[in-house]
Amino acid sequence: MENLLTHEEYKSIARGLLLPTTAFVDGVYRPAASGATFETINPATGEVLAEIAACGAEDVDFAVGKAREAFEDGRWSKRAPPERKDVLIRLAKLINRNARELAVLESLESGKTILDCETVDLPETIHCLKWHAEAIDKIYDQVSPPSDNHIAMIVREPVGVVGLVLPWNFPLLMLAWKIGPALAAGCSVVVKPAEETSMTALRVAELAVEAGLPKGVFNVVPGTGPEVGEPLGRHMDVDMVSFTGSTETGRRFLRYAADSNIKEVVLEMGGKNPCIVLEDAGNLDRVAAHVVNGAFWNMGENCSATSRLIVHADVKDALLARILAHAREWSVGDPLDPGTRVGALVSRAHFEKVAAYLDAGTRTHLGGATEGGAWVHPTIMDVEPLSAAAREEIFGPVLAVQTVQGLDEAIALANETEYGLAASIFTTDIKRALRGARALRAGTVTVNSFGEGDISTPFGGYKTSGFGGRDNGLHAHDQYTQFKTIWVDLADDDDEAVG
Ligand SMILES: NC(=O)C1=CN([C@@H]2O[C@H](COP(=O)(O)OP(=O)(O)OC[C@H]3O[C@@H](n4cnc5c(N)ncnc54)[C@H](O)[C@@H]3O)[C@@H](O)[C@H]2O)C=CC1
Ligand code: BAL
Numbered sequence: 001m002e003n004l005l006t007h008e009e010y011k012s013i014a015r016g017l018l019l020p021t022t023a024f025v026d027g028v029y030r031p032a033a034s035g036a037t038f039e040t041i042n043p044a045t046g047e048v049l050a051e052i053a054a055c056g057a058e059d060v061d062f063a064v065g066k067a068r069e070a071f072e073d074g075r076w077s078k079r080a081p082p083e084r085k086d087v088l089i090r091l092a093k094l095i096n097r098n099a100r101e102l103a104v105l106e107s108l109e110s111g112k113t114i115l116d117c118e119t120v121d122l123p124e125t126i127h128c129l130k131w132h133a134e135a136i137d138k139i140y141d142q143v144s145p146p147s148d149n150h151i152a153m154i155v156r157e158p159v160g161v162v163g164l165v166l167p168w169n170f171p172l173l174m175l176a177w178k179i180g181p182a183l184a185a186g187c188s189v190v191v192k193p194a195e196e197t198s199m200t201a202l203r204v205a206e207l208a209v210e211a212g213l214p215k216g217v218f219n220v221v222p223g224t225g226p227e228v229g230e231p232l233g234r235h236m237d238v239d240m241v242s243f244t245g246s247t248e249t250g251r252r253f254l255r256y257a258a259d260s261n262i263k264e265v266v267l268e269m270g271g272k273n274p275c276i277v278l279e280d281a282g283n284l285d286r287v288a289a290h291v292v293n294g295a296f297w298n299m300g301e302n303c304s305a306t307s308r309l310i311v312h313a314d315v316k317d318a319l320l321a322r323i324l325a326h327a328r329e330w331s332v333g334d335p336l337d338p339g340t341r342v343g344a345l346v347s348r349a350h351f352e353k354v355a356a357y358l359d360a361g362t363r364t365h366l367g368g369a370t371e372g373g374a375w376v377h378p379t380i381m382d383v384e385p386l387s388a389a390a391r392e393e394i395f396g397p398v399l400a401v402q403t404v405q406g407l408d409e410a411i412a413l414a415n416e417t418e419y420g421l422a423a424s425i426f427t428t429d430i431k432r433a434l435r436g437a438r439a440l441r442a443g444t445v446t447v448n449s450f451g452e453g454d455i456s457t458p459f460g461g462y463k464t465s466g467f468g469g470r471d472n473g474l475h476a477h478d479q480y481t482q483f484k485t486i487w488v489d490l491a492d493d494d495d496e497a498v499g
Helices: 007-016 058-073 081-097 101-110 114-138 171-185 199-210 225-234 247-259 284-300 316-327 348-355 405-413 430-439 475-479
Strands: 021-026 029-031 038-040 049-055 140-145 148-159 162-163 189-191 219-220 242-245 264-268 274-275 306-312 363-366 379-382 398-404 422-426 444-447 480-491
Touching: 007 101, 021 049, 021 140, 021 148, 021 199, 021 306, 029 430, 058 162, 058 189, 058 219, 058 225, 058 264, 081 101, 081 114, 081 171, 081 405, 101 114, 101 171, 101 199, 101 284, 114 171, 114 475, 162 171, 162 225, 171 189, 171 199, 171 242, 171 475, 189 225, 199 219, 247 264, 247 306, 274 284, 274 405, 284 316, 284 422, 306 405, 316 363, 316 379, 316 398, 398 480, 405 430, 422 430, 430 444
Parallel strands: 162 189, 162 242, 189 219, 242 264, 274 306, 274 422, 306 398, 379 398, 422 444
Antiparallel strands: 021 029, 021 219, 038 049, 140 148, 148 480, 363 379
């Protein structure tokens, strides 16, 4: 990549970074009300990067209050759409101007490779914000003609104060997926970053104010799930929560909403995503490259990662040979080395969770090993259909392989999961591809490729993978918008009144 720096240059930038460590509320950085802090660790070195404000219910309440004030006085919610667009485009440009610093910060906190941060996370974050900004003044209200004597306007209004609860695997991109449409709609937001990765969200909130976003509209409250996420989920003055993370925590947000003000809840949760390769898949080398990318990109810490390979017996050996050849190219190493493809897992605790699955297969084809308490080598293993490794979300670079004899068996096995986020199918027969794609119970199905789609296409899951709406696409704007119907009676004053 011609724009990448050297390993030494990245390390030098890392040493010089100014780290944002306190909450960002009402346009300024401020410590937690209690003064408490927690350590944020660089997972690749085990070193403490910074002490971050450990916020709690009092801080959440303060941030929600400021977000509410901002929403009600209309400083953002009632600004003309073209003006909101200009501010968000300025924010995208500021992120672009600070992209290198943000990429290094993202990599340091999360263990993600600098290669991905520079070439995927930052460009996609910037593109996402621009895309939603550009959409703001192109979404029209509607008029319904119920009768000659009536007219009904269907108008969109911002939902209000929104809580955005983020995961650690794509800290910046998930922030953008949520603030893009939320701010575009005119909402005020209170962001709760994952405790492993608080700093890039804090820095983006600061840049947003520099871009002209009024204070109080974009607040960030760092802290743990129980101390910040729960009070946000239970807050009586939060109108909606959008969450990305585990299915277990997603369920909690439904309970919080039910027990409080029945706020709207949108959940993007786990996956155990199948990749079906049929005997007529065509160029197996190309298929293998997709499978390896789907399984090991971002260390498999990706809700839509290819975590199950369901392969036809006739091509299994040939495909596996090519998969192993591609996977061996994925070098494990320091995330700040631009040659590294597999960085550190996000935390020691997560490393231990993933490592516990490494001997759960019936036969290991590759990997099965760890390194330095932070790295898991790309691992490929055969698994039994009902085993934990075949059913549970591992969220690491582990590919579970199962063999089938035909399409129907493959579909049945693919759907035999509580999840339904993503799936892929490889075949050169268009009818089989479409029959398979329709039968797969997943929010995104890719044919002859691996991918999550594009900012323009909705992303979310079936079954326990998703609830309440979709990220991305214009559909995402619906989440952050209330529809109001305004009826007008067009009858003359002396006509008989009818309902
Ligand atoms: N769908 C996805 O993209 C993600 C899935 N996961 C899955 O979840 C597993 C566990 O990872 P975690 O980081 O523990 O995920 P998590 O779902 O617990 O964390 C996601 C967010 O929810 C917050 N949270 C945690 N407990 C909470 C609570 N009781 N109330 C309110 N908010 C709470 C966290 O602080 C974080 O901001 C992973 O191994 C992986 O399988 C994790 C991250 C992202
Ligand atoms: N793959 C984007 C959503 C996520 O993994 O959190």
